[in-house]
Amino acid sequence: MDKFVIRKRSHDDEGIDHKPKRKCSETLKDENGDKEDCAISNFVVKSPAWRHLKGQNLNCDYCVFFSKSCADEIFKECEKLLTYNEGQLAKVNLFGKWHDIPRKQVAHGDEGLSYTFSNNTVPARPWTPFLKKIKDTISEVTGHEFNFVLINRYKDGKDHMGEHRDDEKDLVQGHPIASLSLGQPRDFIFKHADSRGKNAKCNIDPVKIELQHGSLLLMNHPTNTFWYHSLPQRKKLLNVRINMTFRKMVKK
DNA sequence: CGGTATAAGCACC
DNA sequence: TGGTGCTTATACC
Numbered sequence A: 001m002d003k004f005v006i007r008k009r010s011h012d013d014e015g016i017d018h019k020p021k022r023k024c025s026e027t028l029k030d031e032n033g034d035k036e037d038c039a040i041s042n043f044v045v046k047s048p049a050w051r052h053l054k055g056q057n058l059n060c061d062y063c064v065f066f067s068k069s070c071a072d073e074i075f076k077e078c079e080k081l082l083t084y085n086e087g088q089l090a091k092v093n094l095f096g097k098w099h100d101i102p103r104k105q106v107a108h109g110d111e112g113l114s115y116t117f118s119n120n121t122v123p124a125r126p127w128t129p130f131l132k133k134i135k136d137t138i139s140e141v142t143g144h145e146f147n148f149v150l151i152n153r154y155k156d157g158k159d160h161m162g163e164h165r166d167d168e169k170d171l172v173q174g175h176p177i178a179s180l181s182l183g184q185p186r187d188f189i190f191k192h193a194d195s196r197g198k199n200a201k202c203n204i205d206p207v208k209i210e211l212q213h214g215s216l217l218l219m220n221h222p223t224n225t226f227w228y229h230s231l232p233q234r235k236k237l238l239n240v241r242i243n244m245t246f247r248k249m250v251k252k
Numbered sequence B: 001c002g003g004t005a006t007a008a009g010c011a012c013c
Numbered sequence C: 001t002g003g004t005g006c007t008t009a010t011a012c013c
Helices: A068-081 A129-142
Strands: A051-055 A058-064 A091-094 A097-100 A104-109 A114-117 A120-123 A148-154 A161-164 A177-183 A186-192 A207-211 A215-219 A227-231 A241-247
Touching: A051 A186, A051 A207, A068 A129, A068 A177, A068 A241, A091 A120, A104 A120, A129 A177, A129 A215, A129 A241, A207 A215
Parallel strands: none
Antiparallel strands: A051 A058, A058 A215, A091 A097, A104 A148, A114 A120, A148 A241, A161 A227, A177 A215, A177 A241, A186 A207, A186 A227
16 A cells, blocks of 8 residues: 555634645554454545535535555455444334334444434444444544544445434534545435425525545535435445545544 | 424336 | 435324
8 A cells, every 4th residue: 555644634623714724744654453353554535626616505525535455445344344233223203103214324423422313322442443443534534533433335226324424413413524425436415404395485496416436525624514315326336435524523 | 292304115107 | 317396194293
């Protein structure tokens, strides 16, 4: 793998330009001597070129975060190391009916945290060295802290996720969510809450973006207050996509 | 308490 | 194939 340099992104970039201003030339080190659990010792993050997604109250930043070789390796490690929830933990209740979620899901995070949506409470499994390393790298570069990651695995284009907002009480209000995409690129669609359905109050165009292998999408406040997002079916796509959304949850 | 929203699928087009 | 509208009984605001 390539040699990597981690560059931080300072908070005062926001709203003006999204290129990192501070440099940090240290290479991320294995703090726990966890080579056996995590084959990845370095990550590529070469001053990512951020692109700002703008809309009415839409505030997101997107970049290709990991180089292809690094993203390939992380993807491989995910497939080797991760296991996913089953049974009741893999169901949601909507409009009075229980459904198996059309994808696989698991969460890791600080002890005691969990995430509840649609009558489904996903408890955090402990951080693994592998996941902690990814989390720390993203924190380092974005300047935001996270204590929880929700991982979704879409085995092919038939797996999907419906429209929703990440507006649960479990989430620290106003804190950004960092979404790392690995594997099969997929369309990701934002729709404004007031612009949905037959009786829409206004007509705001949806914002679509194809989330690339190794990319990071930062969903900043107040995006999730006003915009729904979804990962629609794309039936012709045959390959696996893994998504990690790093979050800050309220401690209870 | 009443009002409101829904991370799902399905039935159209 | 993909986008839209509808569902429905809890939950939780």
